Amino acid sequence: MKFFKVLFLCNLVLCSITNCASQKLEKKVPVSIKEVYKTHWNSGVKGGGSGVNIFIVLEDQLPDQITLDSLYFNTFQLPLKQDNRNELLFVGRQVNATNKKYIHPTSSKITVDAVTETITQKTKFELDENECIIQYTESGTVKYFKYVDLYTKSTPPIPNTRPKP
Numbered sequence: 001m002k003f004f005k006v007l008f009l010c011n012l013v014l015c016s017i018t019n020c021a022s023q024k025l026e027k028k029v030p031v032s033i034k035e036v037y038k039t040h041w042n043s044g045v046k047g048g049g050s051g052v053n054i055f056i057v058l059e060d061q062l063p064d065q066i067t068l069d070s071l072y073f074n075t076f077q078l079p080l081k082q083d084n085r086n087e088l089l090f091v092g093r094q095v096n097a098t099n100k101k102y103i104h105p106t107s108s109k110i111t112v113d114a115v116t117e118t119i120t121q122k123t124k125f126e127l128d129e130n131e132c133i134i135q136y137t138e139s140g141t142v143k144y145f146k147y148v149d150l151y152t153k154s155t156p157p158i159p160n161t162r163p164k165p
Contacts, residue, residue, distance in 0.1 A: 026145045030066055030138060032059040034088075037153045038073075051095040054078065054132065054150070058088040065139045072125050072133035073150075080134075 034057040042050040054071055062068065071078045071092040078092030125133050130150045136143055 024144070025133070026143050029145050029147075030136065030143070031062060031068075033057070033147065034059045036132065036147050036150050038150060039153050039155045041155055049095055051093060054092040054094070056080065056090040056092075056134070058090070061087060067137045068134060069137055069142070070135045072127065072135070074127065077135075 036054065036056050038052050038054045040050070040052050042048075052073075054073055056068065056071070068080045068082075068090050070080055073092070073094065076094050078094055080090045080092050083089040083091060125144075125146075127133065128148075131146060131148050132150050133144050133146050136145075
């Protein structure tokens with residue numbers, strides 16, 4: 001039994017050391033980034049939600065050995081998805097928690113809304129408002145780099161008219 005305790009403690013110490021080492025930020029950016037910006041959105045309907053989309057626009061295609069995995073922003077880790085129509089565009093979506101059960105105005109049914117886009121967790125990094133950390137995998141190794149020029153683009157306003165029946 002003592003052997004298993006010692007083995008467990010050694011494993012715990014080794015995992016802690018390797019985890020801390022893997023979170024170091026790379027000094028050299030592995031990809032050429034044109035811009036990183038965020039837009040705030042609101043669905044415009046009750047219970048429809050709101051959030052922030054963060055866009056990463058690359059100048060060139062990613063090398064074969066590099067994949068962009070996720071983005072750390074404020075207190076969120078957002079999975080990055082490549083746009084289907086533009087291979088130089090990656091998007092991370094942060095969806096604010098909404099009232100999960102609400103009564104739809106046209107019916108009496110209770111609608112359950114589930115959003116799984118955002119991974120909410122305590123962030124590993126201390127970030128300012130205009131900073132984000134991009135997590136990427138290079139030849140099987142997870143690495144991180146900090147992007148400091150994140151800015152906000154204005155969202156086009158949603159028309160304030162009722163839909164026609």
